[in-house]
Amino acid sequence: MGLYTIKVRINSSFYTFGSICYDIKSVISRNGDLELNEIDSRRNIIIVGFMGTGKSTVSQLLSERLGWESKDTDAEIEKAAGRSIPQIFAKDGEEAFRDWETRVLEQTLCQGNRIVATGGGAVLREGNRRTMLERGWVVALTADKASLIRRVTSAAEGTRPLLAGDAEARVSALLEARKHAYDFANAKVDTSDRTPAEVAELLLQGLPKGWI
Numbered sequence: 001m002g003l004y005t006i007k008v009r010i011n012s013s014f015y016t017f018g019s020i021c022y023d024i025k026s027v028i029s030r031n032g033d034l035e036l037n038e039i040d041s042r043r044n045i046i047i048v049g050f051m052g053t054g055k056s057t058v059s060q061l062l063s064e065r066l067g068w069e070s071k072d073t074d075a076e077i078e079k080a081a082g083r084s085i086p087q088i089f090a091k092d093g094e095e096a097f098r099d100w101e102t103r104v105l106e107q108t109l110c111q112g113n114r115i116v117a118t119g120g121g122a123v124l125r126e127g128n129r130r131t132m133l134e135r136g137w138v139v140a141l142t143a144d145k146a147s148l149i150r151r152v153t154s155a156a157e158g159t160r161p162l163l164a165g166d167a168e169a170r171v172s173a174l175l176e177a178r179k180h181a182y183d184f185a186n187a188k189v190d191t192s193d194r195t196p197a198e199v200a201e202l203l204l205q206g207l208p209k210g211w212i
């Protein structure tokens with residue numbers, strides 16, 4: 001047997017090994033043994049879907065309803081980067097944003113009992129899809145094109161760099177490009193003619209029996 005030196009760079013309060021999350025605070029060296037406490041990070045509700053399907057809105061409602069913490073990966077990215085999403089896209093480009101997204105998704109899902117709203121493009125990387133399926137129940141919100149356009153062009157909107165310019169044309173092109181991107185989810189809820197509260201209710205009804 002050779003002698004191995006294992007170096008772990010700790011820059012966060014958890015550490016992932018394979019698909020399991022360990023709490024760094026509970027890494028104790030007792031009698032020279034390394035102990036890692038596994039965090040139960042397999043029970044989360046993860047919301048995916050195209051921009052404007054209502055992921056961020058519905059995650060807040062579910063959080064109030066279940067008393068689970070709600071996290072929005074876009075907000076977490078902005079906090080961690082200290083910049084807005086349009087600023088990240090403008091200065092570093094989409095790939096840099098996707099790298100932030102992968103890191104934040106991994107961190108956010110290293111806990112349990114969370115409602116996690118993702119950004120519409122978080123499903124594009126295979127590794128992200130795997131992480132989501134390993135860490136909870138993935139629900140895809142959908143909506144027809146007219147509803148999406150109405151929502152993403154409303155007064156308070158304008159924060160999505162991928163829709164800059166002709167938002168209607170961009171929604172059409174991206175919807176086509178991503179038409180199968182959300183198929184991996186465990187369940188789907190159509191939000192077109194539903195209020196966010198109705199969407200939240202349907203989503204809860206579709207959870208596996210005895211899961212919450």
Ligand SMILES: Nc1ncnc2c1ncn2[C@@H]1O[C@H](COP(=O)(O)OP(=O)(O)O)[C@@H](O)[C@H]1O
Pocket residue numbers: 049050051052053054055056057058117151152154156191194195196199
């Ligand atoms: N079911 C719904 N019906 C009508 N408007 C909605 C619905 N869900 C969300 N919205 C509105 O659409 C816009 C986008 O919602 P948001 O939650 O930010 O979507 P996402 O996070 O999926 O991009 C917001 O102005 C929000 O108030």
Ligand SMILES: O=C(O)C1=C[C@@H](OP(=O)(O)O)[C@@H](O)[C@H](O)C1
Pocket residue numbers: 049050051052055056074085118119120121122159160161162
């Ligand atoms: O679909 C996408 O690629 C994106 C969706 C946005 O989130 P929402 O889906 O919450 O708008 C945000 O992550 C970013 O602008 C990129």
Ligand SMILES: [Mg+2]
Pocket residue numbers: 055056074117118119
């Ligand atoms: Mg959102």
